[in-house]
Amino acid sequence: MAGEVYSKLITSKNPKVMNASSRNGLKIDRIIIHHNATTNKNTAMNTWVQGGPANTSAHYEVTPTEIIGCVGEQYAAWHAGGTGGSDVPRIASPNQRSIGIENLNSTGGPGWKVDPKTVANCARLVADICKRYGIPLDRKHVLGHNEVTATACPGGLDVDEVVRLAKKGGTSVAKPTYYKAKGLYEVIAPQINGYRDIGFKQKRAVRFVKGTRFYAEPEKYGKITRFKTSMGYFSSNKAFVKFIKAID
Incomplete structure (x- = not known):
């Protein structure tokens, strides 16, 4: 809708x-x-x-x-x-x-x-x-x-x-945190989905499953950060991916 x-x-x-x-x-x-x-x-x-x-x-x-x-x-x-x-x-x-x-x-x-x-x-x-x-x-x-x-x-x-x-107004609430560095990352969630746009409104068929490594560059989206890759945009949530190494 x-x-x-x-x-x-x-x-x-x-x-x-x-x-x-x-x-x-x-x-x-x-x-x-x-x-x-x-x-x-x-x-x-x-x-x-x-x-x-x-x-x-x-x-x-x-x-x-x-x-x-x-x-x-x-x-x-x-x-x-x-x-x-x-x-x-x-x-x-x-x-x-x-x-x-x-x-x-x-x-x-x-x-x-x-x-x-x-x-x-x-x-x-x-x-x-x-x-x-x-x-x-x-x-x-x-x-x-x-x-x-x-x-x-x-x-x-x-x-x-x-x-x-x-x-309590959110003082005890778990808030997601995001990676903000350009580098090599590995998926630790069962999978993460790819999107055509940074707002995650247009989903792509591509997805990265657990263990997949990929290069990504962070882009700001409001108060959060997304990963831009050659395959589209992905989440940079630290609960879904882990940092492997930096790249120039």
Whole structure:
């Protein structure tokens, strides 16, 4: 969808078209917290793609090192409407009045734990959303999915902790750091994707898998840095790549 509105905290935008609909004029006054119920972020996000069988989606996907925009805030994502029948949402029109944040699990079931860095990034995003929309930063307005509909979501994620960290204004939040030197680098994440543009809006088919070494030159993009290579633009996030040696 064109002109999507996201927090300035996002590290990237998922280029796929996700399930979404109109807010029908309702004001955003809630944030609803979810867990992925998987340790694979792409598995989670791929279920939200428009036309898929799941009929679900979320505005954001959060990991220990990323905040990924998936559905623009001006649209209703399909994350808390209930499953029908006796599963009636406890607040009216939950999708139309809320922003949904999904969080990657660090372990599988039954515990479905969430990495503390993911929780911290979620808190950082919650604080930003509350500030921009004038939403009170409290447990009446920041809810777990299970407080809205009949579900075990958000698993092992402690929403009280999210709110506590958000109230600290980000002082305990994990912020990504970036390499800024020209040189040879090696991928330490499972893979990093290439993009045609520094804003990561036009994804390329090329990707570097774990162990790939490549030469890169840093370029500033707002407050962060991207890598420019002969194959396109890539992330310079220190959680994804490591420095090997400098080049002239």
